[in-house]
Amino acid sequence: MKAYQEKAQALDALMFEKTTEYEIGRRHLANMMGEDPETFTDEDIDTAIEYLFPSGLFEPRARPLMKHPTEVFARKKVAEFDETGRPFHVLFYTGLPNYYQVLHDLSEKVRELDSFSDRMMQYNIHKDPERTLNVGGTEWVKKEQLEDILLEKLKDKQYEFFVRSMNRLLDHPFSYRVEEFIMKFRKHVQISVIHKEIPKLMFTAEGTPYMAAVGRRKTSTASVTVYGRGSGKISINGEDLLYFKYIQDREQVLFPLQFSGLLGKVDVVADVDGGGFSGQSGAIRYAISMAVRSFVDEQMMEKMRLAGLLTRDPRRHERKKPGWKGARAKYTWKKR
């Protein structure tokens, strides 16, 4: 028990020493950079080190760095009992005091909300639609993050039980009253969709709007210009739509215009090279779709995205392997 106490005290002393060292280092860096030591933030420290100690190493974690001791040394639990041996936490003997304390608080909050809703029922208020808790763009903390918050190792079942219980609290009609408690365990999700900027329409000398785009499919490349205020003329390598012998290829070229409703309203001039008829028609289709984005509103663009018009088809010719008949096909297997 005494050894445990001594360890805790030693940790405290170490943290204090390292923190003072860090602060002195911060002031030195600020002076070196000619900045005000009082307002030198952690980001300023990072930029200062990058400037003063340039490193050619590729791995970012191998480069010189100076972080606050709390980030470098993993947080550990402080001494859990006093010199008479009595633990500080009520739930110490459960082995996971912080975890079970959270569950206890959760139960209490559910009871609080239930009694509140009972009182509201007297006034016939079942749920206030204006004051619902908004958790859009957030999700429950992951198991590792919860372990970091609680400083306790959890089993998967215990984490799942925690999430189920928190969901129960969240689903309560009056959960907005305990927003602070819930938000402690929710973190914001990174928005994965990167909105590409759609280029604005350009104008010719006469004033007709146009948009140019490049599309590729298999080994073909097509560069296409779509002119607004047109009558539906299509020109491919100087020729008509009949450049393509097969109806499927012609349909491929016309599909983006038909889908967006610009079939007789725009002119298309396309230059295509490489590959065969299927690849060329696919390349033109993709290029037209990308150009049409500038003519069309956001809703239609989303519809086009859902239709697959804005996806670059990544399929390429797969090579034949030796000992196989083709790319995947094998020769007839004989049992004997």
Added chain:
Amino acid sequence: MATLGKKLFILSVRMGRGLWHRGIVSSSNPVQSAVEPLEKLQESSSDAITEQMAKSLKYPDFFKVAELFTVEDLFNARVHLGHREGSLNDHMSQFIFGSRLSHLIFDLDQTATLLREALNFTAHIAFRGGIILFVGRIPQHQVMIENTAKECGEYAHTRYWQGGVLTNSTIQFGSVIRLPDLIIFLHTMNNVIYEHTAIRDAAKMLIPTVGIVDTNCNPNLITYPVPGNDDSAASISLFCNLFKAAILRGKEKRKELLGVH
């Protein structure tokens, strides 16, 4: 101060064990008509403390826990209601008053006597600064039990019982810890069929136990069994409040007479 704490710790363990071996404290000593007011300590010397502790054992009800409840309170909290006749544990038949429409009824006079002894023992343990652990495994009463423990400054364990908590504590908790000096069971059963592991483990580790035993429970390994209903929120609430009151009385006297925190 550290040595004092250590002495109290050793004393409390010895006293606790002594009391446990002796069985029921109150019955072996003559009844005193009035409780003599003990002088407050001028200096906290260890001899004076030992003297105070020895003196406190001379009274059958030093903390007057008998005032905390009446048989009527037990009745109103529905403590007398047992389960059906079919689930009766044979060891509990001595505490049964009878049955009504095959529902068993506890003899509240016996319950009252045993409850007073249990409360008295609890108060003595609290007086000596012992660690008291409340245990109960029924989810409906978990929060109530944990709150009771918090309010009297003791400890609670109403969650999944990891095997080595008492018998393998050094490895379980990562360091040498002080084990509870008394375990109070608000529910002796884990679920419908099985007994709580802590009953057997406490007996192994020579930790005295107080337990509310219902008609389907086995009171054998429990030091101070209290026959009564453990299924109603009202009865559990009453028991929680009684134990809390006893512990707080013990601590009050501790502060007053021993001058310790």
